[in-house]
Amino acid sequence: MENKLTRLDISYAPERDDLVTALLYMHTPWGWQDEGLKDSLRRLTVHFDRPEQSAETEAALLDACPDVTLETTSVDNADWNSAWKKYFTPIPVGTRFVVVPSWLKDEPQSAQPIVIEPKMAFGTGHHQTTALCLGALDTLTSEGVIAAGQSFLDLGTGSGILGITAAKLGLAGLGLDIDPVAVDNARENAALNAVEDRLELGVGSIDSIAAGRRFDCILANILANPLIDMAEDIVGRLAAPGVLVLSGILREQADRVAEAYMGQGLPAPEISFSGEWALLVFRT
Numbered sequence: 001m002e003n004k005l006t007r008l009d010i011s012y013a014p015e016r017d018d019l020v021t022a023l024l025y026m027h028t029p030w031g032w033q034d035e036g037l038k039d040s041l042r043r044l045t046v047h048f049d050r051p052e053q054s055a056e057t058e059a060a061l062l063d064a065c066p067d068v069t070l071e072t073t074s075v076d077n078a079d080w081n082s083a084w085k086k087y088f089t090p091i092p093v094g095t096r097f098v099v100v101p102s103w104l105k106d107e108p109q110s111a112q113p114i115v116i117e118p119k120m121a122f123g124t125g126h127h128q129t130t131a132l133c134l135g136a137l138d139t140l141t142s143e144g145v146i147a148a149g150q151s152f153l154d155l156g157t158g159s160g161i162l163g164i165t166a167a168k169l170g171l172a173g174l175g176l177d178i179d180p181v182a183v184d185n186a187r188e189n190a191a192l193n194a195v196e197d198r199l200e201l202g203v204g205s206i207d208s209i210a211a212g213r214r215f216d217c218i219l220a221n222i223l224a225n226p227l228i229d230m231a232e233d234i235v236g237r238l239a240a241p242g243v244l245v246l247s248g249i250l251r252e253q254a255d256r257v258a259e260a261y262m263g264q265g266l267p268a269p270e271i272s273f274s275g276e277w278a279l280l281v282f283r284t
Contacts, residue, residue: 004074006054010044010061011069017042018276019065022250026223027057031127047075049181091131094138097165102192112168115192116159117185129247132272132279133162133221136245140217141169145243145283150216153237155206156248160186160199162219167195173215175201176208206233214239220246224253228260235264244269244282254278 012020014037024032028046035043048054054072061068090109091099098109102117140146148170154163157175159182166173167190177183180203190199202208216239220227227234227246238244244266249257251273258269258280269280 004076006048006051007073007075008046008048008054008057009071009073010046011041012065012067013040014042016065016068018250018252020044020061020068021276022223023060023064024057025248027060028053041069093131093134093165094142096138096141097134097168099134099161105192114161114164114168115189116161117188117192118159128274128277129221129249129279130161132247132274132277133219133245134165136279136281137162137165137169137219140243140245140281146171146217151214151239152217152219153209153215155218155220155234156222157186157201158182158221160189160201162221163199163201164189164193164195166217166219167198168193171217172198173200173217174209175199176204176206178203178205206230206237209237213237214242216242218242218244220244220248222248224249224257227257231260231264235261235266238284240284242284244280244284246280246282247277249278249280251276251278254280 010020024046032044032046035045046057058070061070090104092111093099096111097114098111100109100113100115102115105113105115146169150171152163152166152171152173154166154173154175157163157177160175163173163175175186177186183201183203186201190196190201215237218234218238220234227249234244246257254271258271261282262268266282266284269282272279
């Protein structure tokens with residue numbers, strides 16, 4: 001990572017919130033900072049380690065929402081690291097785990113720590129979709145639906161947080177992401193949590209998995225349209241019995257995603273919400 005980051009400040013009318021955040025979730029999956037409302041405008045800040053990432057995001061925002069106001073500046077990496085240390089606080093996950101940043105890994109915790117080094121990869125536990133998926137893993141374990149010795153697939157692994165949690169629950173499996181930077185971050189986090197022997201990581205998507213391989217639990221925290229496009233392939237990788245956990249889905253998209261998977265023979269999912277985001281859990 002270079003010594004400078006590109007900072008993108010975004011301002012827009014609050015009624016554009018769903019559209020803007022959905023676009024950011026697609027183009028900046030590592031997250032953004034919500035600065036709240038000022039002068040009746042919603043203000044967000046995103047940091048990029050590569051200028052081309054910022055340019056692509058700006059183009060997508062202006063194409064979908066021409067009235068958005070964008071401003072880019074250059075900041076030191078030290079500013080980014082300081083911001084993480086200010087805003088990344090421990091996050092409880094059910095009764096079993098707490099997500100902590102690497103600089104707090106040696107501090108006493110109230111539960112078993114999942115240690116994450118925050119970088120340009122999605123998944124610190126603060127985003128609602130990640131929290132929904134982590135909560136689902138905790139609940140499914142309590143219910144005995146998933147258990148030690150089972151296999152898992154973490155599709156769109158990002159920081160590796162979901163795969164690491166599954167591995168800490170005693171499962172073993174595969175984490176995939178199409179972004180090599182994310183996979184590098186996931187490997188670093190897997191090492192921090194000493195689960196490298198139970199979490200295989202690689203660059204790729206559902207089509208890169210060996211034919212015939214099936215998983216007892218599939219986790220996919222991506223976006224609604226890719227999830228719909230991959231429905232047949234994802235269902236084809238799910239063991240029976242098995243459980244499929246999907247998020248990255250806006251509330252108004254939940255029914256459409258559910259229909260795509262029910263069309264592949266799955267039963268109706270359990271659907272829950274956090275803010276504007278939805279979680280779908282299919283049990284076979």
